[in-house]
Structure formats: structure tokens, C-alpha cells
Amino acid sequence: MSLLSVRNLLSVRDLSVGYESPGAVAVPAVKGVSFELAQGEFVGLVGESGSGKSTLGLAITRLAKAPARITGGSILFDGTDIAALSAENLRSQRRGGFAMVPQSGMNSLNPVRTVRDHFYDIFRAHGHVSVHDRLTRARELVGKVELPATVLDRYPGELSGGMRQRATIALALSLEPRLMVFDEPTTALDVLVQQAVMATIRQLQKAENFTAVLISHDLGIVLETTQRVMVMHDGAIVEDAPSRDILLRPQHEYTRMLLSHYGDPRADVVSVPGIESRAPEAGSAATASRPTRSAREGRAALETLVVDGVSKVYPRPRRGEQPVTAVNDVSFSLEPGQSMALVGASGSGKSTIAKLITGVERPTSGSIVFGDLRVDAIRRRDLKRLHREVQMVFQDPYTALNPLHSVEYILTRPVLNYSTLRGADARRRVLELLDTVGLTPVEQFAAKLPHQLSGGQRQRVVIARALASDPQVIIADEPVSMLDVSLRAGVLALLENLRQTFGVSMLYITHDLLSARLVTDQIMVLNRGSVVESGETSSVLRNPRDEYTIRLLDAVPNPGRADVA
Amino acid sequence: MTDTTIKKTFASRRGTAPLLMLGRAFAALWSSGKARIGLVILGLFVLVAIFAPLLAPYSATDNSFTRGDSGSPAHLLGTTGAGEDVLSQLLYGTRISLFVGIAAGTLATLVAVLVGLSWGYARTLVGDVINFVVNLFLVIPALPLMIVIAAYLHDGGIGMIVLVVVITGWATGARVLRSQTQTLRSRDFVTAAVFSGESSARVVFREILPNMTSLIAGSFLASAVGAILGEAGLEFLGLGDVNTVSWGTMLFWAQNSNAMLTGQWVLLFAPGLCIALLAASLALINFGVDGLSNPRLREGATR
Known part of the structure; x- marks a missing residue:
């Protein structure tokens, strides 16, 4: 068991991803990134817009589409280099492999199909759930994200943003992935809903023990949720340390800058760089x-x-x-x-x-x-x-x-x-x-x-x-x-x-x-x-x-x- | 910075802006392969129309030749039943079709823009009235209306045909532009322009209109095609001035002289092909208009 927990599920070596559009100079988005993810680990990937964090998330789940192209390096998932997999091998790998909850997950459901149809499509494509078990399995999955079984008969337009995001997470779970990438799963949601969805994600990860990557621009959410944080800046990982160390002993200047913009609105004196502190009076x-x-x-x-x-x-x-x-x-x-x-x-x-x-x-x-x-x-x-x-x-x-x-x-x-x-x-x-x-x-x-x-x-x-x-x-x-x-x-x-x-x-x-x-x-x-x-x-x-x-x-x-x- | 340099930059910017915009629009169209073919074909027709007197071997109305010649070195496409040179008629006829296409297309688009934008922007009772009128024009069958109007204004010539085409052709464009205006109206930058103290007319024509360039260009090209086909149809039915030389009247006279029976298929085929080619060139250009109102596409994909 202890041997299993230290085994690396994902091992990324010198990965580079660039955007190549015809007639324009290629733009490197991820520059020679290396990291390891252990089985069952919850890791945060933090950076500002344009830092390459979403591109990296798409690359390790092999969802990157043209004009983005993996220009170098390897992605070893459980010993297989997925950077070089063919499309059909990749498709079958998705079951029990890697899944992604996209940034605008709430808009990634087909508006003219019910939630049930979305589940059945996946079951059919992979054939891992027998026809008469489908409904039971779909109910079980939506139950995991704390949705009532009745949502299966609803159309996406009838659900709130938070419910749609939960449904998207349940869909990603339906292939029993060992690696889940959450790309800004709560950015478009209201503050209160965001808090509830993040709580579900945390519980789910503990219960299912999948490896998870949380991509976010919000260091606050990431530090609250994950065990380890990788900070990305300008296409490179500038800091990779346990969450506690990031919070208490940030090494890189950029991490320190990000941290300095957080504060507790309840404190007696609140200040962030650039804005003078306001005295209570x-x-x-x-x-x-x-x-x-x-x-x-x-x-x-x-x-x-x-x-x-x-x-x-x-x-x-x-x-x-x-x-x-x-x-x-x-x-x-x-x-x-x-x-x-x-x-x-x-x-x-x-x-x-x-x-x-x-x-x-x-x-x-x-x-x-x-x-x-x-x-x-x-x-x-x-x-x-x-x-x-x-x-x-x-x-x-x-x-x-x-x-x-x-x-x-x-x-x-x-x-x-x-x-x-x-x-x-x-x-x-x-x-x-x-x-x-x-x-x-x-x-x-x-x-x-x-x-x-x-x-x-x-x-x-x-x-x-x-x-x-x-x-x-x-x-x-x-x-x-x-x-x-x-x-x-x-x-x-x-x-x-x-x-x-x-x-x-x-x-x-x-x-x-x-x-x-x-x-x-x-x-x-x-x-x-x-x-x-x-x-x-x-x-x-x-x-x-x-x-x-x-x-x-x-x-x-x-x-x-x-x-x- | 001194006053004079400020004035200078002001003046130079104003002078070059419209030219620059035209150049950019052309470049945007040229960058699409299909539109490029369309532009080349249209360009050829324009050149033919301008230089028709130099290109045509004879006058278009000269009927002193052998009647019904089916092609000889002197008359490459033969002569008509009335003894006119077909090639000369074809070359001169380009002028009429092109003129009707551009004039009727421009006028119909102008009406569509004025009606569609004010209708889409204003939220008053006037909107309901316009709605009724536009719907009326949309449900009236265009061809019978054209025939009725043309028959009523008998022998009014080219101007009449342009008028008929505009009356029957503006409503579709107005409705499309109104829908787009309604989407753009609620954008933040339009609200911001109102906050900047802009008048309604300025908001409509300087903020909303430029963002619809591709729609307007598409609407113009569609109206122009409709006008060219409408003109040919009316003239073929003999509802225009049969004494002018155009592709439509060529078809009318060919039909009258039973050209198919006498084996002179060129009389029908040549103007028919020209009409089809001109309409196709405009339709092809329509493929390239998407890049017109997006500055990012214009600059050649930097992102």
C-alpha cells in the first residue's frame, strides 16, 4: 500500500507547448516544464492569465487542439507516453485514465439533450456499463456530486450554473478516471455557490482517491483545497512546494507577490501593495x-x-x-x-x-x-x-x-x-x-x-x-x-x-x-x-x-x- | 508638444483614414480564395463595361448586317434576327447589368440600413408601425409585384427597373440588420457611448453600424445579385424598354425571333452565361466579407 502511494501516476519531462498559426511566429506557451504527480495527490496549478496553466492542463489530458502543439518533452501516464499516443488509443485510454472539467464546464453541456443522454453517450462509447445498469450508474454518479436523481431528466437550460458545473464533474467521473484536471471549475459561479462546489470537489477527491489537479488564478482557493501547489509564471513552473510552505515560506518573488494580494476583510487593518492601509476610523x-x-x-x-x-x-x-x-x-x-x-x-x-x-x-x-x-x-x-x-x-x-x-x-x-x-x-x-x-x-x-x-x-x-x-x-x-x-x-x-x-x-x-x-x-x-x-x-x-x-x-x-x- | 504638430497629426490622420479603410477592406476580401476569384471576374466585367466602345467591333444598334448569321470571322458570335452584331451587343449590355446591379444594390442597402438600424435601436411605438410595413413587403410575392409595378410604369427605362428592384428588395436586409442592431444595442460599449453624451444618431451610425460592415456588405451583394437577375427577368418579359441594349433585352429578342428553332442558341446562351457569371462573382465575393468587421482578422492573425 505504501509502495502504491508513492508511485508516480503522472510524470512530465521537459514539456513544451507552442501555438503555431500559419503565417505567424510560433508562440511558446509552456516552456520545458517537468513535474511528477503521485497517486491520490491533490495539486494546485496557479498562475495569472497568459501564464500557460490552461495550456498545460489541456496538454496533460491530451485535449490540446491546433494551433496548440506539443513541441517537445514527454508525458508519462502510468508508464505510457501519452504525448505520442494515436487518436484511437487515446480515446480508449480515457476510461480509467485522465479526465478534464473544462473552464466553462457549465456551458459544455448540449442544450438540446437531457443530462441522462450525456451519461448514456459516454457509457455507449466505452461500453463499460451494461445497458440495464446505466440508469443505476448515472443515479449513483449524480449522487456523488450531491445532485438529486431528478436532474437526469432535465435539460441543461433548466439547471442553475452550480448544478451544471456539478453535472459536468459527474460526467468526468463516469469513466472512473485516475487523474482529474479541474480548469477554473468555479470561476463563473457566484461566491456562495463557488464555496459549495469546491467543498464537493474536496470531499469527492478524498472519497474516490483520484489524483487531481486544480487549475486556478485564485491562490486563495487553491491553498484552501490542495496539498501541493505549483506556481506558473510566463510558461514555467517557478515554485513547486507543499501548500503550507507556499503560504508560510514562499520562495519565489512572484509567489510572494500573489500572496500579498490576499487579506482578511475582517482584520483591524487591511492593506495590499499599492493601496494604503485604512485605519478603522x-x-x-x-x-x-x-x-x-x-x-x-x-x-x-x-x-x-x-x-x-x-x-x-x-x-x-x-x-x-x-x-x-x-x-x-x-x-x-x-x-x-x-x-x-x-x-x-x-x-x-x-x-x-x-x-x-x-x-x-x-x-x-x-x-x-x-x-x-x-x-x-x-x-x-x-x-x-x-x-x-x-x-x-x-x-x-x-x-x-x-x-x-x-x-x-x-x-x-x-x-x-x-x-x-x-x-x-x-x-x-x-x-x-x-x-x-x-x-x-x-x-x-x-x-x-x-x-x-x-x-x-x-x-x-x-x-x-x-x-x-x-x-x-x-x-x-x-x-x-x-x-x-x-x-x-x-x-x-x-x-x-x-x-x-x-x-x-x-x-x-x-x-x-x-x-x-x-x-x-x-x-x-x-x-x-x-x-x-x-x-x-x-x-x-x-x-x-x-x-x-x-x-x-x-x-x-x-x-x-x-x-x- | 506644440500646437502645430498636434494640428498636423490631426490633419494627416483625417486625410488617410478613408483610403486606408478601403485598402484594408480590399485586402480582407483578397485574402479569401473564393472572394479573390469573384473579385477577378467582377473586375473583368467592370473593365469590359468601361471600355465597351473600344472593345466592341461595331455599334450595338447597327442593324445593317446580314440577319441571322450564325458566326463568321466578321461576326464572331453571329448576328441577331434584326441584323445586329451579337458580340457588340453583349459587350455594351454589360454596362446596363452592372449599373442596375450597383445602383439598385446600393439603394436597397441604403434603405435597409436606415430602416433596420433605427427600427432596431428605437424602443418606441414607431417600431410596431415599421414592423407592420416590413412584414407586408416580406410576404408580398416579389415577382408578381415587380411585374405589376413594371407594367404600371410602362417603358420607364432603366430608372424604373432600379426602382422596382429596390421596392421589392429592401425588406429582407432591413430585418437582418434590425436583429443584429438589437444584439449590439445591449453591449456595454453602446451604453458607454450614451454615457459619453452621444446622440442617438451617432450611437447608431458610429458605434453600431461599423460593427456590422460584413452584414451590410453581404446584404449589398445579395441585393445586387437580386437586382441583376430581376432586371434580366423583367426585360426578358418585355417589361423594360425593349430598345435599350442589355442582356435582358437580348434574351427577349432572341426568344421573339425563335432563336432556338433557327439553331442560333448563342443568342440565348451568351447573355445567359454572362448573367450567371456576374451573379456568381458577387456571390463568391460574399464568402470573403466575414473578415471585414473584425480588426483582429484584418491584421493577419497575431493571436
Whole structure:
């Protein structure tokens, strides 16, 4: 038995994978990687986007497709080099061999077939389950991922994201794999659901004793789950050590950088690199040192945004269903220069509130007042006046910029629309905006098209566009959730810095309590459209009273927690 | 940076942009093998249309030759029953087909773009009215309507034919473009443009429209093919001006003089083949339009 447990199930030697498209230079994604996986081990593979972690995961399960190609090295799975296997041998190897739960696993089910059909397809292809045992086996498999047997008769569209991801895991299990690769299995899921799915994966791995690789960008989740962690950076494994050592004695600079971006939102003092620590009493500091802005000359004085008893009810989606109450009797006011967090899981109504405040949608009842504007009943021609003062930073920087317009065009438009600057003056203002958000050299960035920019750079352009009208209020809807951990701090620090320099007030919408703790003074916790808790960010998060807030806090991945407990 | 250099970069950028875009569009089309064949065939027809007077051995309306000649060194494709040179008629006829194709295609696309985009973007009652009108045009059988309108505006010439083709051809394009506008309308960058203070017209034509270039190009090519075929059909039925020289009227006169019975199959075959080739060239170009609105595809696959 002890001999078996030390035996290596997978042994990767000098593996290189490159992307080769015709007419372009080959791009190496994985560069000479070597590692061993023992039977029954749970290993994490951590890295940021572009580090090659998914490419490596696809390569060791031989799922890599053109233009990706294994350019060198060997992958020994139980003594066989699978890098050189033929397609048919590979197919039969999949049973009792290696399986993968893909990144968008929840979308990898065929929408026109029931979950049962998916299982039967696999049983038929491998013939390892006799025809009359099929139903029993399928029931057993969905039971393992804690789904009721009734899901077998459902279509994927009838299941929630978490249920679909569980079904995908059960499908991967149906071939009794000895190696399972989970590629970001919970990235697209809500925080609370993510926690539950990860718990299932952990239990499953213990019970079935398969070897597992968890690929993730989130070091917190990986450290909570796995025994050993491999950190990937730029196509190479820079650190490979037991989870405890990674947490307590990180060797590589890159690992240390990743670790430094985690923290406990409940701690007394929270800081990450690039953002100054906030003292518990920081609430009053920002309002006390409100700067005067020269750019605001001749414009209306700073106004308070008052939201009073606002509800939004959407008509029932289908006959026989109840109307959806997205926002239920929410009241708050956003003072000039204040920063307020709006937190909650998906479906809690945070984004609907953003739409109501910006006049995109109208509330069913209640009033929203900004200065002399009644936002809840705003007329079309007043919208421009509102948007001059209330601007928005979008969640996904990849869809918020028109792919066909240059950065200069994108920033010039609001400058022309909202100011009297023209020609060379307008251009100077555009370059100044780029400089404000730290995109230098400005001349170069002005000429670029969105696809030539990284995610973090795009988000800076989005922020610059929001600043172009010199607004009083910025609504940031999950501005960093699509960005890599190392870029998040930079964008958050920028928002915080802008708020302090220009006296802009900010409504920060997020599900990430750590970032809320870092950049806001006030917080409102939303659950199913209602405010369940509000107050000063530091005191609410340190002494949460509502059960929902506590659940949200518990769901924050924290590398230190497993150790402390 | 000084004012003058700023102005200079501004001016130079404005001057080159449209040319650059045209060049890029052409390069995107050229990079597809099928579209390249289509472009070559279309190019040949355009050259023939421009240089018809130089290429044609005789005038197209000169009927002083032996009637019903079935091919000789002086008349390579023979002469018609009225004594005109077939090759000259064929070369001159290119002008009409090409003109009708481009003019009717452009006009039908223009109507489709204007209707489809405003209809897709606006969320008002006007939408229901447009919906009714478009559906009306979609369910009316095109050929009978064309015949009725053409018969009503009898002998209106080429302009009439263009008008008839546009009236019957814009609705499909409008519906396709409306669907795409509705998908694009909810994208973040469109919402962002509204936040940037852009007017509705600007949002529609500067943010949404450029992202539909390939759809619009496809819609134009389909309308042009429809127009070329429609024109030939109407003229063949004798509903156009029978005195103009076009491929359609050539077919009309060939049918009238019973060309098949007299063994002069070339009279029907030659214009028929030209119509088919021209329509096919446009259809082939349609294969290459996918790369038009994706800047990443344009730059030659860097990722």
C-alpha cells in the first residue's frame, strides 16, 4: 500500500507547448516544464492569465487542439507516453485514465439533450456499463456530486450554473478516471455557490482517491483545497512546494507577490501593495480633506445623490411565475466625495440599482434625486445632463470598448460632448486624461485600438472615459472582477486616488468584500433586493450582525484560514 | 508638444483614414480564395463595361448586317434576327447589368440600413408601425409585384427597373440588420457611448453600424445579385424598354425571333452565361466579407 502511494501516476519531462498559426511566429506557451504527480495527490496549478496553466492542463489530458502543439518533452501516464499516443488509443485510454472539467464546464453541456443522454453517450462509447445498469450508474454518479436523481431528466437550460458545473464533474467521473484536471471549475459561479462546489470537489477527491489537479488564478482557493501547489509564471513552473510552505515560506518573488494580494476583510487593518492601509476610523478622513477643483468652475455645486424607498419590480418572466422584485425599498444617500460599497451575491439587485441611478431604467416606486434632477422620472433630454455628472465604469473591459475605435476617438467624444474644448485643446485634454490614469507614453496609447491593450490597460481607458466629463459621481460595477490579481490593486488604487484628488464620490458595486474594505468608507449589504446591513465599512465587516453578511465573509477565499483553524 | 504638430497629426490622420479603410477592406476580401476569384471576374466585367466602345467591333444598334448569321470571322458570335452584331451587343449590355446591379444594390442597402438600424435601436411605438410595413413587403410575392409595378410604369427605362428592384428588395436586409442592431444595442460599449453624451444618431451610425460592415456588405451583394437577375427577368418579359441594349433585352429578342428553332442558341446562351457569371462573382465575393468587421482578422492573425 505504501509502495502504491508513492508511485508516480503522472510524470512530465521537459514539456513544451507552442501555438503555431500559419503565417505567424510560433508562440511558446509552456516552456520545458517537468513535474511528477503521485497517486491520490491533490495539486494546485496557479498562475495569472497568459501564464500557460490552461495550456498545460489541456496538454496533460491530451485535449490540446491546433494551433496548440506539443513541441517537445514527454508525458508519462502510468508508464505510457501519452504525448505520442494515436487518436484511437487515446480515446480508449480515457476510461480509467485522465479526465478534464473544462473552464466553462457549465456551458459544455448540449442544450438540446437531457443530462441522462450525456451519461448514456459516454457509457455507449466505452461500453463499460451494461445497458440495464446505466440508469443505476448515472443515479449513483449524480449522487456523488450531491445532485438529486431528478436532474437526469432535465435539460441543461433548466439547471442553475452550480448544478451544471456539478453535472459536468459527474460526467468526468463516469469513466472512473485516475487523474482529474479541474480548469477554473468555479470561476463563473457566484461566491456562495463557488464555496459549495469546491467543498464537493474536496470531499469527492478524498472519497474516490483520484489524483487531481486544480487549475486556478485564485491562490486563495487553491491553498484552501490542495496539498501541493505549483506556481506558473510566463510558461514555467517557478515554485513547486507543499501548500503550507507556499503560504508560510514562499520562495519565489512572484509567489510572494500573489500572496500579498490576499487579506482578511475582517482584520483591524487591511492593506495590499499599492493601496494604503485604512485605519478603522478612516470614514471621516475623506470628507474632511475635500479638495477644491479648478475644473469645476462655473459648474453646479457638488450635489448629494439621494435614493429614497426605491423598488424595482420586473414583470413575470413566464406565465404562471411570480413577478421578480429586483430591488425592494432601498434608501441611501451618497454625499460628495464619499465612497460607498454595494455588496451582495449575484441576483441581489446591485446592478439594477446602478441602472436606476443612471436613468437607464426607471424604478417602480420611490424617488431618486440628484441636485435638481428627478432621476426616477427623467426625461430623455435631461439624460445628458445627468450623465455629465454621473458616470459609469463597466465590469468587463473587453466589451466596454468599441473594438473599431482608437483610444483617442473613444476619449475625444465625451470631451467634445461635455466641454467647450475643441481641436488641439480637446486633444490636449485627451492626453491629460490618459496621463491621469497612468497610460504613458500618452501619444502611443492614444493611437491604439482596444485589442492591442491588456485587460488592465483597457479598464484604465474605461476609467479615463468616465472622467472625461469631469463627473461628480462614478459608479464602478465590479471594475476589477475580470482582471488578474496583480492588476486589481493598481486599478483600485487609481480609483481611490482619483476620488481623493478630484473629490468624486464613488458607488463601488462588488461581491468582493476585501476590495470593498480597501476602497470604501460606507457599505450596504444587499440580499434579494433588500438592504440587510449598512454602516461604516470597517465596523460592518469587523462585526457583522446579519447572517447573510457572515456567509459572504466566510466565502472569501483566504489562504491563511485553513492554517489558522 | 506644440500646437502645430498636434494640428498636423490631426490633419494627416483625417486625410488617410478613408483610403486606408478601403485598402484594408480590399485586402480582407483578397485574402479569401473564393472572394479573390469573384473579385477577378467582377473586375473583368467592370473593365469590359468601361471600355465597351473600344472593345466592341461595331455599334450595338447597327442593324445593317446580314440577319441571322450564325458566326463568321466578321461576326464572331453571329448576328441577331434584326441584323445586329451579337458580340457588340453583349459587350455594351454589360454596362446596363452592372449599373442596375450597383445602383439598385446600393439603394436597397441604403434603405435597409436606415430602416433596420433605427427600427432596431428605437424602443418606441414607431417600431410596431415599421414592423407592420416590413412584414407586408416580406410576404408580398416579389415577382408578381415587380411585374405589376413594371407594367404600371410602362417603358420607364432603366430608372424604373432600379426602382422596382429596390421596392421589392429592401425588406429582407432591413430585418437582418434590425436583429443584429438589437444584439449590439445591449453591449456595454453602446451604453458607454450614451454615457459619453452621444446622440442617438451617432450611437447608431458610429458605434453600431461599423460593427456590422460584413452584414451590410453581404446584404449589398445579395441585393445586387437580386437586382441583376430581376432586371434580366423583367426585360426578358418585355417589361423594360425593349430598345435599350442589355442582356435582358437580348434574351427577349432572341426568344421573339425563335432563336432556338433557327439553331442560333448563342443568342440565348451568351447573355445567359454572362448573367450567371456576374451573379456568381458577387456571390463568391460574399464568402470573403466575414473578415471585414473584425480588426483582429484584418491584421493577419497575431493571436
